[in-house]
Amino acid sequence: MLPAGKHVREVYTDAGGVLESVGGKTLLIDCSTIDVDSARAVANAASEKGLQMLDAPVSGGVAGAENAALTFMVGGDAEAFDCGKAILECMGKAVIHAGPAGNGQVAKACNNMLLGISMAGLAEAFTLAERQGLDPQTLFDISSKASGMSWAMLNHLPVPDIVETSAANRNWKPGFAAGMMLKDLRLAQDAAAKGEVSTPMGALACALYQMFVNGGNGDLDYSAIIKMVQGEKPEA
Amino acid sequence: MLPAGKHVREVYTDAGGVLESVGGKTLLIDCSTIDVDSARAVANAASEKGLQMLDAPVSGGVAGAENAALTFMVGGDAEAFDCGKAILECMGKAVIHAGPAGNGQVAKACNNMLLGISMAGLAEAFTLAERQGLDPQTLFDISSKASGMSWAMLNHLPVPDIVETSAANRNWKPGFAAGMMLKDLRLAQDAAAKGEVSTPMGALACALYQMFVNGGNGDLDYSAIIKMVQGEKPEA
């Protein structure tokens, strides 16, 4: 797992890199979360050398890794996927084939853009509720069974004492760090720019997380963005 | 159920209105979806006359009403709620007490703001997926069991042939009309303005739905906003 596309390109395609070093039947699996174009470029380079490659970014965070409960979103040939699936299942509870090379990255970018949008929305809605005299527990009781429900609400509600797994219960210790959410939102924006897709909500969520991270909060849980929406600095 | 706060105010508080006409033990239940301040003003006026009143906006749409499967979000005194609950249960599968007068409106505004934000996000994410070569069915299979999941995704996915209840399967016939979603987003913005709450995502979703409705699409299902995101006019 490398930080960005340029590192993956270097490690695989540079002189002396992985593609030059491995034998012909090796299956390459890269679990980095990177931009779609880099994932596709490296997979193409591997293919030109007759090597099979999977891009297999994960979700689930540190807890998911420790408990072998990660979700793998996998791009690559069906044959390569069938070959690699058993290995990934040792670390994950869900290993899903998303289509050809790069599609693991596309799936993660789309999914996490939805997550970032949901969390920014939750921060606003629960702040609005409280300012208008509606108890957060009551709003949760209603919306968690109604049309406003989301995974983020059920698992990462940005207010304390309602959802056990919320970082709001542990001084915003991640979980899923704001800096990582920003990275994923940036990757989604990169894919949108390359694909000429309009994403006003995704772009705004990205700008809000950038503002939050620039405020020195990148190591806090991404749900702590509720404090910025409220005009406050989170107390870590 | 009246369209807006001013109508509710007139019907209850004007000369010759409901508050002047009803007997002293009457329980008033108003199911309009209106601004919080109007709901509270009318409830206060009722209280001054010794009358009990509930604001009880619904969600669930036409189908929910026809099947007695509405959700009622109810504001008012606990005593009044206990009294009115049995009546509302004839029409609804969930009747929830949200707190004092006006809180039914707050709950609905917050919940539906979350729904509008989710749908706008889904429109973008599923467009991005498609433009990057990721099959919508595959993204649904992944995200519906992952952190991007939402009620809107499971029930109103804005692409056809995946979720049976999607309006995308029936030429965007509502369901929940875009014009009604706009109304609810406007009410949430009104509550945010009065409560001095910052809601960038909610405000943007509202502006996007206003643009969509102004394009002549107010009678289509709210999920049809995906066509605007894609630069197309929905074919109704």
Add this chain to the structure above:
Amino acid sequence: MLPAGKHVREVYTDAGGVLESVGGKTLLIDCSTIDVDSARAVANAASEKGLQMLDAPVSGGVAGAENAALTFMVGGDAEAFDCGKAILECMGKAVIHAGPAGNGQVAKACNNMLLGISMAGLAEAFTLAERQGLDPQTLFDISSKASGMSWAMLNHLPVPDIVETSAANRNWKPGFAAGMMLKDLRLAQDAAAKGEVSTPMGALACALYQMFVNGGNGDLDYSAIIKMVQGEKPEA
């Protein structure tokens, strides 16, 4: 000059208020910055009593008032405007007739929405320049003579030592307070909601200023929003 529409309505139309108290030939001039509907409602009430009334909100800030250099944007009948113009010119350098009753408010809301959007944009563009190694003075020298130019740039640039009148040179002492900008952006949003107009940029500027004000910065100059964009708390 009263704070909000409800105060103006009370002072003019309540029992014992201005409309009951003044003689038949009195010209009423109200310089409050309020919502369009309230301005029109009070003007209509005045008209029903045979009184002429102007809504005449100002721009120019404290400095403009002290130097009799305010701009008055005036709504009301042409006849009433001609009558009141000479009085307003004692306090202002520009007294402009914007059309019938309420149009003074519309003009101010539109103008100040443009100003708020410009300032939020300047905050971003000058931050971007600096982070990419472009000196703010150089960007100013280029853009102030090019297509990015705006009144806000020429007069209220949110970086120090370039434009003499910038609040950035005086620890963000207003000038035009962020709380006042927020009020005007809220009024523009109110007019947009009533007029069923989509204003994504205006709505976002409003939400950003609400976030900034909620951070305790309402008494600072509105140009200090650049600090929030950069993730910092302004030092007043």
Add this chain to the structure above:
Amino acid sequence: MLPAGKHVREVYTDAGGVLESVGGKTLLIDCSTIDVDSARAVANAASEKGLQMLDAPVSGGVAGAENAALTFMVGGDAEAFDCGKAILECMGKAVIHAGPAGNGQVAKACNNMLLGISMAGLAEAFTLAERQGLDPQTLFDISSKASGMSWAMLNHLPVPDIVETSAANRNWKPGFAAGMMLKDLRLAQDAAAKGEVSTPMGALACALYQMFVNGGNGDLDYSAIIKMVQGEKPEA
């Protein structure tokens, strides 16, 4: 002038490219509008070969080019700038040194982001005015001399019959095409992502222009975005 960074990289740095072909005292001037990183990478490659290079993107459009009235924003060493200035002045009325390599691109991205934000704001403000009964000519008369003024308002007002140079007077024939504005807003977003800068307004303007271009309007003037804000398709 090449379309994008990858083309400039190829033309200069590929085998058989410009850097291999030119003699040692040649001054290279590239007038493409491209991403900052590509401009800097090519300039660095030139420098390693002992060549001097300027990035010199222009503004002013087709009319500016035809009339030798372009503005050149130039990045590169002061010595190289002094050498190239006379050449550029043959085509431009303003040739401005923005600092070291790549700064021409930064300056253009920042300036045009301000322009795009201004135009999107104008589209909203003039629509709001009209819907609230304020004549666009009147708003122009007021704001063009007040704090809402911008270069975009004075030169490219998105309503007809007020500003002679507006594309609104000629069925939205560019001028400055929406597709070109989108390109510049994308470049600004790319620079913001690389520089870790939060640009909510710039990001939203970019998403709105992407939506407008995806609607088939990329060849219309960028001021035609007012039609999308109003929910209409521009008639070209």
